[in-house]
Amino acid sequence: MAYSDKVIDHYENPRNVGALDKGDDTVGTGLVGAPACGDVMRLQIKVTDEGVIEDAKFKTFGCGSAIASSSLATEWLKGKSLDQAEAIKNTQIVEELNLPPVKIHCSVLAEDAIKSAIEDYRRKQAARRAAREPKAEAGSEPQPAAGVLHDR
Amino acid sequence: MDPFSVLGIPPRLSLDLGEIEKRYRDLSRALHPDKFVGRPASERRMALSKAIEVNEAWRTLKDPVKRAEALMRRAGVPVGETKEGAADPALLMEMMEQREALSEARAARDKAALDRLVASMREREQRVIATLASRFDAPDGSADDAKAALPALGELRYVRRFLEEASAAEDELGEAG
CATH class of the missing domain: 1.10.287.110 (DnaJ domain)
Structure with missing residues (x-):
């Protein structure tokens, strides 16, 4: 099958290949795969306190279209807010890379990877907030519970 | 056909x-x-x-993957890009690690590390094929058995992809040595 020039460009010169620290609270990691073709894709974002994606990296083992889709995704992610990033659609990737119908699933994989990286980041942030404010919650919540006990 | x-x-x-x-x-x-x-x-x-x-x-x-796919089709279980559901996250994590280790061994031209990775993946290939065979080759196998074998088929594809890249790496190191 003939790849478009843009796919070949991303395949030969992939942007932002690599890894960010998975243990970092400001990093979200998405790991997705297509068992029907044996592809695996990791996409990571690093987010500032203001909620802007300052860095994005990917590593994909798969076909040229899967590599190009994730490479393009990291390019698009940098500088975007999480909400803007979440709005990226696989159809935009298909259009930009001229993917043929049989390769549309590669762009779907990239969209899934973006969403799952954002989700991972939000989960970590929620966990961090919960860990930072245990006293406030522990102090206020047991009281009504105790009150219920007294009522009985 | x-x-x-x-x-x-x-x-x-x-x-x-x-x-x-x-x-x-x-x-x-x-x-x-x-x-x-x-x-x-x-x-x-x-x-x-x-x-x-x-x-x-x-x-x-x-080809064992294509053979298994043909058996799936016979059992009426659709196979292909969008028909098989999501991958098991643990499998993805493991395969990502294995592929990265393979890339590193290839880049470092580390023949011993490459051999170790290939040997363990070959063992895994045999195990997965045995699992698939136990599903497909039972005398009273049903469509449900075939469907239950889908995750193993997915795993086999990952294993084969790994081995394909490994064999390219082996050729590369062999030529140089």
């Missing part, structure tokens, strides 16, 4: 590939255009299209 019926063999995952190859060669010989010189055009066309089917069937059956 179902490759098992084209070659006239029982639909199983565990097969004697040597025997099937012989069957494929016998059929190809019998269908060779030389045998149809002077025959009517319709007969020649028929032999040619049959020969193409036989080729395709052999290509499918000699």
